[in-house]
Amino acid sequence: MSNERRPGAKSPGGRGRPPQNRGQGEPHFDRESALAKLKEFLELAVREMDLAIEWEISAPAAPESNSADILVTFRGADEELLLERNAELLLALEHIAHRFLRLDPRLHDRVRLDCGEYRANHLAELKLSARVAAQRVRETGQPHRFNPMSSRERRIIHLELTGAPGVRTMSEGSGDRRQLVIYPATGRDDSGPKNRR
Numbered sequence: 001m002s003n004e005r006r007p008g009a010k011s012p013g014g015r016g017r018p019p020q021n022r023g024q025g026e027p028h029f030d031r032e033s034a035l036a037k038l039k040e041f042l043e044l045a046v047r048e049m050d051l052a053i054e055w056e057i058s059a060p061a062a063p064e065s066n067s068a069d070i071l072v073t074f075r076g077a078d079e080e081l082l083l084e085r086n087a088e089l090l091l092a093l094e095h096i097a098h099r100f101l102r103l104d105p106r107l108h109d110r111v112r113l114d115c116g117e118y119r120a121n122h123l124a125e126l127k128l129s130a131r132v133a134a135q136r137v138r139e140t141g142q143p144h145r146f147n148p149m150s151s152r153e154r155r156i157i158h159l160e161l162t163g164a165p166g167v168r169t170m171s172e173g174s175g176d177r178r179q180l181v182i183y184p185a186t187g188r189d190d191s192g193p194k195n196r197r
Contacts (some may be wrong), residue, residue, distance in 0.1 A: 009184050026106065027104040027106060027107060028193060029069065029103075029110050030107050031059065031070070033068060034069075034070060034103075034110075034111060035057065035070060035100055037100065037101050038057065038070060038072065038097060038100075038101060038111065039057065040095050041096075041100045041101070042057075042072065042097075045093060045096070045097075049077070051076075051081070051082075052076050052077035052078045053074050053075065053076035053077070053078045053079065054074070054075055054076050055072050055073065055074050055075075056072070056073050056075070056178050057070060057071070057072050058070075058071045058073070058159070061119045068109065068110055068111060068112035069110040069111070070111045070112070071114060072097075072111075072112070072113045072114070073114050073115065074090070074113070074114070074115040075115070079115050079116055080100070082115045083115055083116055083118055084174075087115070087118045087122075090113055090114070090115050090118060093113055094111075094112065094113040097111065097113060098111065105151075106151065109152060109155070123156060126153055126156050126157060126160070127156065127157075127160045129146075129157075130157040130160040130161055130182075131160065131161075131164075133146070133182050134161055134166075134167045135184055137166075137167050137182045137183070137184055138165075138166040138167060138184065141184050142176050142184075143144050143181050143182060143183045143184070144181065144182045145179055145180075145181045146179055146180045146182075147179065148173070148176060148177050148178060148179050149178075149179070149180065151178070153180075153181075154178070154180045157169065157180050157181070158171075161182065165185075166184065166185050166186065167182050167183065167184060167185050168182070168183050168184075169181065169182050169183070170183065172185045
């Protein structure tokens with residue numbers, strides 16, 4: 001269920017979330033507060049789910065480009081459980097953690113959960129598939145459409161191909177069916193803006 005409101009819609013009784021400043025720069029990320037709340041969430045989640053797993057939080061003072069400000073790494077007997085079905089449980093825990101921290105969606109990349117280097121390997125696979133698809137588009141002149149993917153995955157591909165010669169990227173569709181498309185950067189298809197999310 002979406003919390004998005006239609007333009008002009010009023011919240012019941014005048015209450016609700018304050019309006020978000022979309023398009024006015026990235027929202028503030030309170031790292032110390034996020035760390036404290038994240039520890040609270042992890043203790044609660046691991047205990048209540050009775051997981052045989054330990055977690056470690058790393059929060060480098062100066063994170064590298066495209067890396068998280070806060071990274072939680074899980075290790076233990078239940079690693080396989082977290083990674084079953086394409087890491088469904090790991091990704092669900094991350095989603096709930098973002099909700100628990102009340103993070104603006106634009107800040108979701110700042111807090112990541114990983115286990116067995118799943119996220120690092122998946123990131124490398126996405127970047128490789130982006131480069132291979134871009135090369136195919138350059139060679140054939142035909143657009144390449146990826147299967148529907150999350151906004152985070154689309155963003156990774158957009159960033160990977162930013163400035164890549166001969167191609168441009170755009171996201172098309174809506175909701176869970178939103179797809180990233182790589183177009184040739186020459187000819188009639190070059191009329192639109194580059195690297196849209």
